[in-house]
Amino acid sequence: MAPWQLLLLAxxxxxxxLAFIAGWxxxxxxxxxxxxxxxxxxxxxxxxxxxxxxxxxxxxGEPALYAFLGGTAxxxxxxxxxxxxxxxxxxxxxxxxxxxxxxxxxxxxxHTSRIASASTYGHPLYMDVLxxxxxxxxxxxxxxxxxxxxxxxxxxxxxxxxxxPEIKGFIGYPVVIPALSLMLGITAGxxxxxxxxxxxxxxxEFQHVPxxxxxxxxxxxxxxxxxxxxxxxxxxIVWFCAKLGGVMTGFTYGLILLLDNFRLLTGNLFAxxxxxxxxxxxxxxxxxxxxxxxxxWSRKKFGPYS
Amino acid sequence: xxxxxxLILAALIIAVAGVLISVGTILLPIGGAPAAMATATGLxxxxxxxxxxxxxxxxxxxxxxxxxxxxxIILNAGISSAIMMSVVMLxxxxxxxxxxxxxxxxxxxxxxxxxxxxxxQYVTPGTVGHGVPTACFLDGMVxxxxxxxxxxxxxxxxxKLATFKMVLGKEQxxxxxxxxxxxxxxxxxxxxxxxxAVLVSLGLFFINANITAYxxxxxxxxxxxxxxxxxxxxxxxxxxxxxxxxxxxxxxxx
Numbered sequence: 001m002a003p004w005q006l007l008l009l010a011x012x013x014x015x016x017x018l019a020f021i022a023g024w025x026x027x028x029x030x031x032x033x034x035x036x037x038x039x040x041x042x043x044x045x046x047x048x049x050x051x052x053x054x055x056x057x058x059x060x061g062e063p064a065l066y067a068f069l070g071g072t073a074x075x076x077x078x079x080x081x082x083x084x085x086x087x088x089x090x091x092x093x094x095x096x097x098x099x100x101x102x103x104x105x106x107x108x109x110x111h112t113s114r115i116a117s118a119s120t121y122g123h124p125l126y127m128d129v130l131x132x133x134x135x136x137x138x139x140x141x142x143x144x145x146x147x148x149x150x151x152x153x154x155x156x157x158x159x160x161x162x163x164x165p166e167i168k169g170f171i172g173y174p175v176v177i178p179a180l181s182l183m184l185g186i187t188a189g190x191x192x193x194x195x196x197x198x199x200x201x202x203x204x205e206f207q208h209v210p211x212x213x214x215x216x217x218x219x220x221x222x223x224x225x226x227x228x229x230x231x232x233x234x235x236x237i238v239w240f241c242a243k244l245g246g247v248m249t250g251f252t253y254g255l256i257l258l259l260d261n262f263r264l265l266t267g268n269l270f271a272x273x274x275x276x277x278x279x280x281x282x283x284x285x286x287x288x289x290x291x292x293x294x295x296x297w298s299r300k301k302f303g304p305y306s
Numbered sequence: 307x308x309x310x311x312x313l314i315l316a317a318l319i320i321a322v323a324g325v326l327i328s329v330g331t332i333l334l335p336i337g338g339a340p341a342a343m344a345t346a347t348g349l350x351x352x353x354x355x356x357x358x359x360x361x362x363x364x365x366x367x368x369x370x371x372x373x374x375x376x377x378x379i380i381l382n383a384g385i386s387s388a389i390m391m392s393v394v395m396l397x398x399x400x401x402x403x404x405x406x407x408x409x410x411x412x413x414x415x416x417x418x419x420x421x422x423x424x425x426x427q428y429v430t431p432g433t434v435g436h437g438v439p440t441a442c443f444l445d446g447m448v449x450x451x452x453x454x455x456x457x458x459x460x461x462x463x464x465x466k467l468a469t470f471k472m473v474l475g476k477e478q479x480x481x482x483x484x485x486x487x488x489x490x491x492x493x494x495x496x497x498x499x500x501x502x503a504v505l506v507s508l509g510l511f512f513i514n515a516n517i518t519a520y521x522x523x524x525x526x527x528x529x530x531x532x533x534x535x536x537x538x539x540x541x542x543x544x545x546x547x548x549x550x551x552x553x554x555x556x557x558x559x560x
Binding site: 036037038040041061062063064159160161169172173174175176179180183184186187189190191193194195196197198199200201202203205206211212213214215216217218220244245248249251252255256259260263264273274276277280281283284287288290291292294295297298299301302304305 | 338339341342343344345349350351352355356358359360362363365366367369370371372374378381382385386388389390392393394395396397398399400401402403404405406407408409410421427428429430431432433435436437438439440443444447493494496497500501504505508
């Protein structure tokens with residue numbers, strides 16, 4: 001194997017690793033702020049007379065927020081990299097750090113206004129909850145957005161202007177960096193919202209409902225407000241969800257980019273795009289049967305509702 | 307000078323792509339907010355978000371294969387979208403099984419339309435199903451494929467028209483040329499047409515998914531759902547809206 005072929009494999013590995021980090025931290029960031037669909041219960045709780053210490057920021061849906069953050073970070077990155085001629089490794093954290101200022105501003109406004117709207121039901125605004133969670137949101141958001149912007153940089157440069165000329169055109173997407181990071185952000189948000197949030201919404205938010213059944217409508221709004229020790233806040237949720245929900249979200253994003261780029265890379269290496277289609281169809285069949293296996297396994301293991 | 311025939315034909319192609327996106331959207335198993343609490347069948351997110359997420363994977367694949375023949379781009383983009391959707395549905399099932407201990411089940415039918423198994427007994431009382439059972443999985447895979455095909459047709463039309471004008475400087479365009487391969491064009495030459503085409507296709511995803519989301523009101527299980535009967539209404543609306551959008555976009559690209 002020639003050195004440039006090894007370099008391509010290394011590039012694929014870096015892409016998957018960055019996607020894993022992006023998905024993982026994106027999901028955890030959304031859970032600190034009860035960002036996505038489980039937010040409906042945090043919002044409903046004060047109306048049911050449940051006083052909680054959760055951070056409640058639904059700035060928008062996760063994909064829309066990450067499109068905003070990714071697009072901003074990508075745009076600032078290009079300005080620092082091409083406009084101010086900074087090294088990409090310096091431009092990247094600088095751009096993402098500035099983006100987090102926007103993010104934290106949105107989070108602060110979203111939390112205060114959401115809790116203020118619950119004051120009709122006598123719900124207080126806890127200052128310590130507000131101040132303690134904001135840096136955490138910024139930190140997790142920083143990791144996710146940095147990974148997304150770095151991914152866009154790698155995708156763009158490896159097809160348009162690679163450091164090693166032999167690998168040109170084998171991997172990557174010829175889309176400008178701000179548009180690419182906006183689109184990768186939407187995908188990261190869509191994945192985090194549809195997979196990782198299940199662990200928060202179905203399990204952690206309703207831990208007093210028995211394990212092994214869906215949450216019936218009558219429990220809506222009555223979220224679990226006491227932790228293993230003391231009153232629960234959003235940090236306890238991140239601690240719990242980092243064990244399964246966050247990891248699986250990262251795994252999903254990594255797997256999608258791995259399967260897609262592996263298809264692209266193999267087709268390009270053999271200079272035959274029909275290989276892409278065959279691998280794609282095979283992957284789809286394998287995924288379908290894996291899903292069927294999990295369904296049959298779980299029905300055998302857990303049995304019918306009784 | 308803009309050729310009116312090319313303008314109308316390009317707008318019609320984009321309108322057909324819009325109808326495909328609408329059909330793909332209505333096929334996705336979407337559970338919305340209740341699905342995040344394992345109270346409804348499907349994926350725990352909004353229609354537009356899931357469609358945009360899966361469609362973008364297809365669009366990026368189409369952008370990477372920009373110089374290939376049209377049918378290869380369209381097929382590959384559809385498969386990419388279907389892979390994204392399938393992986394998400396698979397992991398959603400893993401989380402619902404391992405994270406909450408519930409087997410996937412649908413509630414609108416007593417038997418799974420594909421496997422003919424009795425699924426009613428696995429549904430928790432007070433809920434309308436959970437997870438993504440086999441029929442919903444197949445439904446979502448086909449829906450994402452169709453939506454990915456629609457998105458890549460839009461991408462191809464706008465990208466080729468813009469490339470002919472900006473890069474090649476062609477005066478006379480045959481509309482069938484948008485499905486033919488591009489020979490001898492390096493990626494750095496087509497950066498602007500590709501950026502225009504992916505952003506237009508992304509906008510088209512959101513427009514058509516939104517119109518269709520009004521029809522399904524947030525939650526849909528699959529083709530056996532009564533809301534699926536609203537498909538012709540959604541498709542006609544999407545066709546008209548996308549036709550207007552297509553004329554405006556073709557005016558930019560031509």
